[in-house]
Amino acid sequence: MRAIALDVGDKTIGVAVSDPLMLTAQGITIIDRIGIRKDADKVLDLVREYACDIIVIGLPLNLDGSDSVQTEKVRAFRTMLENKMRSTAMKGIEVVYQDERFTTKMAEAVLIEADVSRKKRKDVIDKQAAVLILQSYLDSRPGGQV
Numbered sequence: 001m002r003a004i005a006l007d008v009g010d011k012t013i014g015v016a017v018s019d020p021l022m023l024t025a026q027g028i029t030i031i032d033r034i035g036i037r038k039d040a041d042k043v044l045d046l047v048r049e050y051a052c053d054i055i056v057i058g059l060p061l062n063l064d065g066s067d068s069v070q071t072e073k074v075r076a077f078r079t080m081l082e083n084k085m086r087s088t089a090m091k092g093i094e095v096v097y098q099d100e101r102f103t104t105k106m107a108e109a110v111l112i113e114a115d116v117s118r119k120k121r122k123d124v125i126d127k128q129a130a131v132l133i134l135q136s137y138l139d140s141r142p143g144g145q146v
Contacts (some may be wrong), residue, residue, distance in 0.1 A: 003054040005101065005134030007126050008074045013039060014126030016134045017050045022141070025134035027127035040080045044090065053093060055081065058100030058133040059086055098137045100129070
């Protein structure tokens with residue numbers, strides 16, 4: 001079993017995958033956004049490549065828990081993914097949301113602490129945010145924390 005996590009932004013999508021035991025998350029790539037259909041195709045290619053059973057999508061809620069403009073964009077992306085999965089015989093793959101409030105700030109803090117340059121941080125922050133989203137999901141599962 002394996003999970004893939006997405007940090008869906010306007011310009012990029014950060015992507016992370018779990019190990020087969022679903023204990024740890026590793027960042028794998030950043031997808032430059034082209035259009036919702038092509039972006040969904042790229043994600044599904046990665047789901048196939050890594051043989052993922054679960055897609056975890058970071059949900060960017062406001063601090064009070066309400067939806068934001070970005071929340072609606074992420075929901076539309078999930079709908080596109082699910083429609084494409086139905087049409088490509090990828091049924092059975094679970095798609096879930098994970099609260100992603102503060103993940104970008106936490107990702108930046110991790111990268112600063114690791115002494116990553118400002119330019120390099122800009123290039124990898126979405127991937128690091130996807131790692132945090134996925135690790136949070138993995139840790140929240142029963143028996144998830146070791």
